Amino acid sequence: xxxxxxxxxxxxxxxxxxxxxxxxxxxxxxxxxxxxxxxxxxxxxxxxxxxxxxxxxxxxxxxxxxxxxxxxxxxxxxxxxxxxxxxxxxxxxxxxxxxxxxxxxxxxxxxxxxxxxxxxxxxxxxxxxxxxxxxxxxxxxxxxxxxxxxxxxxxxxxxxxxxxxxxxxxxxxxxxxxxxxxxxxxxxxxxxxxxxxxxxxxxxxxxxxxxxxxxxxxxxxxxxxxxxxxxxxxxxxxxxxxxxxxxxxxxxxxxxxxxxxxxxxxxxxxxxxxxxxxxxxxxxxxxxxxxxxxxxxxxxxxxxxxxxxxxxxxxxxxxxxxxxxxxxxxxxxxxxxxxxxxxxxxxxxxxxxxxxxxxxxxxxxxxxxxxxxxxxxxxxxxxxxxxxxxxxxxxxxxxxxxxxxxxxxxxxxxxxxxxxxxxxxxxxxxxxxxxxxxxxxxxxxxxxxxxxxxxxxxxxxxxxxxxxxxxxxxxxxxxxxxxxxxxxxxxxxxxxxxxxx
Numbered sequence: 001x002x003x004x005x006x007x008x009x010x011x012x013x014x015x016x017x018x019x020x021x022x023x024x025x026x027x028x029x030x031x032x033x034x035x036x037x038x039x040x041x042x043x044x045x046x047x048x049x050x051x052x053x054x055x056x057x058x059x060x061x062x063x064x065x066x067x068x069x070x071x072x073x074x075x076x077x078x079x080x081x082x083x084x085x086x087x088x089x090x091x092x093x094x095x096x097x098x099x100x101x102x103x104x105x106x107x108x109x110x111x112x113x114x115x116x117x118x119x120x121x122x123x124x125x126x127x128x129x130x131x132x133x134x135x136x137x138x139x140x141x142x143x144x145x146x147x148x149x150x151x152x153x154x155x156x157x158x159x160x161x162x163x164x165x166x167x168x169x170x171x172x173x174x175x176x177x178x179x180x181x182x183x184x185x186x187x188x189x190x191x192x193x194x195x196x197x198x199x200x201x202x203x204x205x206x207x208x209x210x211x212x213x214x215x216x217x218x219x220x221x222x223x224x225x226x227x228x229x230x231x232x233x234x235x236x237x238x239x240x241x242x243x244x245x246x247x248x249x250x251x252x253x254x255x256x257x258x259x260x261x262x263x264x265x266x267x268x269x270x271x272x273x274x275x276x277x278x279x280x281x282x283x284x285x286x287x288x289x290x291x292x293x294x295x296x297x298x299x300x301x302x303x304x305x306x307x308x309x310x311x312x313x314x315x316x317x318x319x320x321x322x323x324x325x326x327x328x329x330x331x332x333x334x335x336x337x338x339x340x341x342x343x344x345x346x347x348x349x350x351x352x353x354x355x356x357x358x359x360x361x362x363x364x365x366x367x368x369x370x371x372x373x374x375x376x377x378x379x380x381x382x383x384x385x386x387x388x389x390x391x392x393x394x395x396x397x398x399x400x401x402x403x404x405x406x407x408x409x410x411x412x413x414x415x416x417x418x419x420x421x422x423x424x425x426x427x428x429x430x431x432x433x434x435x436x437x438x439x440x441x442x443x444x445x446x447x448x449x450x451x452x453x454x455x456x457x458x459x460x461x462x463x464x465x466x467x468x469x470x471x472x473x474x475x476x477x478x479x480x481x482x483x484x485x486x487x488x489x490x491x492x493x494x495x496x497x498x499x500x501x
Contacts, residue, residue, distance in 0.1 A: 303419075
């Protein structure tokens, strides 16, 4: 399988290196209007992957105007036709799943074992929202004595989508599929560190029959292209996944044009294991939820809270398991940890090893980086931490786990809620009443009890506090991409107050 993955890469990479990656506006691949580009390199080995269009306000303006024009027709396309287009996009994803997975793995450093599943999950996202197209406009009936009131949902208009560099393909489908199902048109800016798979997805969508202008893709940096997108008058909403500070800037930049925003931001999520839990399953989940996807996931369980009565037992197992994690080429199916996305992020993750030691936590596995090429870091495990340490408070966003002891349920809640984030929490206990209490008392938008993160597409996905605003998933997505309109029809000649008689 490893040889096959390398063969797929050797087939697709030379073409990208030769042609570069351009914008897609009105269905056509075009360079940035200025002609500017920037280089993209793989975090795996530093290999040059191509010149990327370096867009600015002019490119965003062109894409936004095209999206605004296309909205007039896309919003009116019969639901069956729109549904069939989304089905066709899903089929295209499945047909090209291997190529998508290899390209994303090499572009981001994510292990191929996870990227193959991500590509198929992206197809499932499009199928799910294809089935929701006919229901998207549905509202409520709220009759009164003299009036029939009913609501309908209508697409908000052209929207901006800004996606991150961690699993960019799947996260793009989370945003784009419901937006298209709702009847919106899109200007999409992918992260500058991972432009390849998002571009491939947009191209596949057009091959599947998506009309020109409905989905426009513009590459560039947040300070220029991203800022221009959030400020553009024609863009009615911004859906963003990324870092909390950037989310705050997006709110500021969108305020003059009263942008609706959906922000899926950072997390410093607790995994809380009580002494009555199934320790084998809980440990499996804790390791998976921190070290899978290189730890570069907003829902990762970055803080492991262990009840003191089981602390030594679980820590002993953790040291062995984390020390055995296989770091290597992400195209190798045996690899469990690939490289970080970029040298700047590699250095950030490594720096937190020094911070943890300075804070007084105990480093028992990892720290630093292996010798050789690529943005690799050693999977890292700190124990004996306290809730106030920086490694407990700040989002590291890498294969880096901090273990904190606790004694009582009340203390566990206090530690869990002591950070500014509130995205997810994972509770492990066989006491069902305690599981429910903890789920209610932790400050997070999502809680899994006796489970790792298992995404259910109709369920709401999002956080509280500094972890974001709004929810993805099922009907919750349509609450963002659509406006609710109330229509009131008089049932007869009800009294009308006369003035000026």
